[in-house]
Amino acid sequence: MPAPTDLPLTVLIAGLGGQGVVLAGDLLLAAALHAGFDVKKSEIHGLSRRFGSVSCQVRIGRDLHSPLRGHGGVDLLLALEGYEALKQLPFLKPTGLALVNRLWRKPGAMSPADQTAPAQANDRRLQWFAGTELTHQAESARSLNFYMLGVLASRLQIAEEFWTAALDGLRTNDSTEANREMFAAGLRAGQAAGKRRPRVTTK
């Protein structure tokens, strides 16, 4: 399990405009800061408002240099959508792990029916979570980023108090009960999945 003891740790968060990728990255950054680490964060949000891809990298460690890593340099990939996960997969280390929300929005396709997973979806480093389904069931679809952040938290050795401190630091309109609940639900789902299937170490 990648933990801040394997420093520096690089996390790439990817998704679609409006899914809350940047906010999820800011929360991870805050939790790591509260835990006393040096952090760097790099954002790509060029055309996010216009249905583009959004991604950010968060690096956690001591005396960090680069704000980002290139292909083969990322330890953990957290993706809120399937194609965004596959697009970013070359960034993941051969020993890395991708935590992916099961949702497909094919680039360029205008029909939800036109959604078949490409071959890369069989990569053994990918671990799938029913974030969209569960947050819809809980009528908290807008909390998907918090759910998946909870999944990520289950793979990091950052103590719960630091996550709580990060969540407490949110602005009031993001600091909702639904977001906290979905974070906790994601954490439990991540822990359960972690027991069933340990970290993939082979390509």
Next chain:
Amino acid sequence: MTAQKKLLMSGNQAIARGAYESGVSVATSYPGTPCTEILESLSRYKTVQAMWSTNEKVAYEVALGAAFAGARALVAMKHVGLNVAADPLFSSVYTGINGGLVVVVGDDPSAGSSQNEQDSRHYARAAKLPMLEPSDSQEAKDLVVEAFELSERFDTPVLLRLTTRLCHSKTLVAVGEPQLDRVAATGFVRDFDKYVLLPRQAILRHTAIENRLVALAEHADRWGRNRIEWRNRSRGIITSGVAYEYVREAFPEASVLKLTQTYPLPAETIREFAERVDELLVIEELDPFLEEQVRALGIRVASEGWIPRVGELTPERIQLSVERKSPQPIQNGDPSIAGRVPRICAGCQYLGVFTAITRIGVRVAGDIGCYTLGALEPWNAIDTVVCMGAGIGTAIGMEKALGDRVRGKLLAIIGDSTLLHSGLGPLLDLVYNQGQTTVLVMDNSTTAMTGLQGNPGNGRTAGGEAGPGVNLEKLIEAIGIEWIRVINPYDLAESESVLREALDHPGPSVVISRAPCLLLKQKKPVQQAHLSEEACTGCGECFQVGCVAIEKQNIHDFVAPLINHDLCVGCTLCVQACPEGALAPRKIVPDLVEIDTCLPQPISL
């Protein structure tokens, strides 16, 4: 945590903080990625008068005037903005300044949000002014403070060069105390030989700036921020900016010469470093700006031809390029997974305008803004996009070259903010040279693409104050355009007929398509489009509107629209586009879902 207060800041926020700490009292900018947030952040400091200018040239001149008056002034712009501001930049190096002047320019490697991938470092050499390049947010803040000292000591504007990665990365910054005693301007003192660039004075000043460059090069050799980090001497790397951080990541054992003043260069430091390493590499993003100057010193650079010149670097990309001794491709994920093309918002006025234009079928010279997306599917409506304000001039040139072959078939499109930025001169030219081109002004009352900034059109200042805003019709009329019409872009038939009329008009004509950007007031829709499956014939006219809320579904044996009611804002453009009456607006009943699930009977609408 140390006793000193540390904050997490983007490069842009750090630049703003540095300006505040330097006692800057006047700051100007024109919005543009990657630098927009610098002025937005500065507008929150009470001691700073932060202003959006009409364009980058004006921004530069306002900042220069403040510096002449003895204030510390900062001007920020994206790389292509510096092209607009180049004229005053070059001459202000001659006049020198009085108070400090720092010019911040943000380059965009990989052209994530830009029309080119220029390396603005060449400006420092061409205009003969000192240039500094920070590597992270802390250094960005610190360098603003040092740039003001350098600027005043050498009586010159100082160029501070950033890249998108630095602007948009957040790292920890230890903040300092503001020099509030520096906020008040010291006053302007007449100095004819310095501030009045008549030809004789220009030659005198040229001599002065050549001497200044020699002094600046000597300063570079003594300045601690041009720093040699000795590690293993079998490989030494000269680098600067954010590439320094990549180098430290990729080659942790190598000795490094980190250049922070990258023009003029510290020649002695470079020689000393080169002599004491076995193999010398120069690693920099975009052009071989440092490499060529190092080679001009007679020093052999082993990495000549290895480092990529196109696209952003990463630690892994430079590692591979050095390993394989050839430039390796950009690292932006799996190329077999299609990227997401940016889309115009659901219900945007541009959908109606582009649908009308597509029906008419004209050549369109476009411009820079959200409407640039009209060049894409399904409209393919725009034929040229060059730079801010280029559309009208390009159309005039096409008209003069092709004459009758394009008569009535040529349109220039420009947004309100872009028209005021650099479109008025070309519009004047259209009248003066008796062109017949039609100009379509897309007036959405904001600078939308960069995040809804104020501009002279809407009158809203960077500080949030409301102003009168310019009256576009009167302005265009005063320029000499006699044929002006305003259209409601949500009326498809009207848009089409007025545009046809304008194109047929013998003489220059302007059509203003006016509707505020939907992002200005995000209201809940009161109605939405609904499909009658029986009436739909699958003709596909609704898809030509290009709205993201119109998805596709298979019904019967053809493809029909599927309205995404999470996105539909009820603009009715698709309803108007449907020749079969298969799409109709329907009022939204509040909390429809709840009512639906509570009551046993279906609700009739």
